Amino acid sequence: MRPLLPTTTTLPLFDVAASRRIEARALLHSPDLMARAGLAIAKLALALRRGPGPVWIVCGPGNNGGDGHVAAQRLLEAAVPVHVGHVAPEHPSLVIDALLGLGLNRAPSAELLAPIVAMATCGAPILAVDLPSGLLADTGQPAGERAVRADHTLTLLTLKPGLFTGEGRAHAGRLWFDDLGVAPDEAPTADLLGPAAAPQRRPTSHKGSHGQVLVVGGAPGMQGAARLAARAALACGAGRVYVDLPGLADAEVADPGRPELMRGRLDDVPQAVGVIGCGAGGAIAATLPALLQSLPRVVLDADALNAIAADPALQALVRTRPAGSTLLTPHPLEAARLLGRDTTSVQADRLASARDLARQLGSTVVLKGSGSVIASPAERPALCASGGPALATAGSGDVLAGWLWAQEPDASAHTIACAGVDAHGRAGEVAGVLRAADLVERLAARR
Known part of the structure; x- marks a missing residue:
């Protein structure tokens, strides 16, 4: 058993169907699997309980409930008072939520909703078994009106996508993992990103060795967005960064705060990576x-995405670009416009929405938000567990767009997206609010 975040390497994720298959095969070879799970729960419970009160274990009818009953027995053997049932005891030292697990596919009934509410109001810390009850394992969304908000979640055997995207992080609390000694025997559904190695600069490299970036955006009144993207590209290590800002007088510089940035247009740098739309x-x-017809690699963000959503001809141009050359970075509303849906339906299944958009436009898609999703037509999707609310600030998306493809123009869009999104998230793991210009400097310091 170990704490899961921050990740130190890329880890496999398995959806409900895959997790059930793995569990079924594991039970054939390891009939004591539930005993192992119950012991793991009891060990963590001993570390987490507060005070001398009883551990309240809320068990359901399925395997999660069985794990909870085993944990109860182990705690009793350790002389810990235990209360098993759907009605809260007085002054519990810990709640173990073993009510609903992997099999949930609909809103909890009124009978099951009552203990979910009781757990939330009892005042004790909550340890969820496998998943917080009421949370859907594949999507990270509550199945009904309520789901448990745990302080800790011990996920067992496999890692489930819903713990890392949608509302999953808000409901799961601190995540722990125990594979119960079972190695998965099939390909993952998705990847949970770990940190990527920083690109190595050769001793003989020069600025021409590290690519060119052209940032196109920054309409009058919104020039800060393009400048943030350009600063990020510069901090990432791009050899030359050009900014195309409409409305600037001929004598004006690209960015008075960053004299390294140059003004330029498509005709000046036709082989650059284009960062378009900020x-x-x-x-x-x-x-x-x-x-779209000229630049070999493009990152499309913000207003570029809105323009593409409104114009079938632009969508066709995106689809006809070479494989691996186009990266879209929508937030949920922009993704909804591109898909012709509403934001609620996009958020209801973020993995599926990102995959749909990647197939529709033949491009790599970064669906931003809690648990950003990276999807490409020919690649396994990935989820980013890094980041936090400090990134919910103006300009952080512009920084991401500029950072992504700056230093490795020959890498594929999917590879670049996975590395860049994770780096962006880790740089944003601070208390409070992180201003976008400061985020650029934090990214640069971590390289």
């Missing part, structure tokens, strides 16, 4: 066709 406004629609 603060661009509606005028970007007119320049998108030339950019």
Whole structure:
């Protein structure tokens, strides 16, 4: 058993169907699997309980409930008072939520909703077994009106996607993992990202060795967005970074705060990585066709995405670009516009929405948000567990767009997206609010 986050390496994720198959095969070879699970729960409970009160264990009718009953027996053997049932005892030292688990596929009944509410109001810390009750394992969304908000979750045998995206992180609390001694025997459903190695610079490298970036955006009044993207590309290590800002006078510099940034247009750097749309406004629609047809690699963000969503001809241009050359970075509303759906349906299954959009446009998609999803047509999707609420601030998405493809222009969009999204998230793991310009410097310091 070990704490799960922050991840130190990429880990496999398994959806409900895969987890059930793995569990069924494991039970054939390890009939004591429930005994192992119950022992793991009891050990963690001993470390987490507060005070001398009883441990309240809320057991359901399935395997989760069975694990809870085994844990109760182990705790009794350790001379810990235990109360098993759906009605709260007085002054519990810990609640073990073993009510609902992997098999949940609909809203909890009124009978099961009552203990979920009671757990939330009893005042004791909550340890969820495998999943917080009421949370869907594949999507990270509550199945009904309520789901347990645990302080800790011990997930068993496999890692489930719903713990890391949607509302999963808000409900799961601190995550722990025990594989119960079973190695998965099939391919993962998705990857949980770990940190990627920073690109190595050769001793003989020069600025021409590390690519060029052209940031196109920053309409009057919104130039800060493009400048943030350009600063991020510069901090990432791009050899040259150019900014195309409409409305600047001929004598104005690209960014008075960063003299390293240069002004430029498509004709000046036709082989650059294009970062298109940050603060661009509606005028970007007119320049998108030339950019999409000329630039070898593009990151499409913000107003570029809105323009593409509104124009089937632009969508066709995106689809006809070479495989691995196009990266889209929508937030849920932008993804909803591109898919012709509403935001609620996108958020209801973030993995499926990102995969659908990747297939629809033949591109790599970063669906931003809690547990950002990276999906590409020919790749296994990935989830990012790094990051936090400090990144919920103006400009952090512009920084991500500029950072992604800056230093490794020859890498595939999927590889770049996985590395960049995880780095961006880790740099944003601070208390309070992180201003976007400060995020650039934190990213640079971590390279």
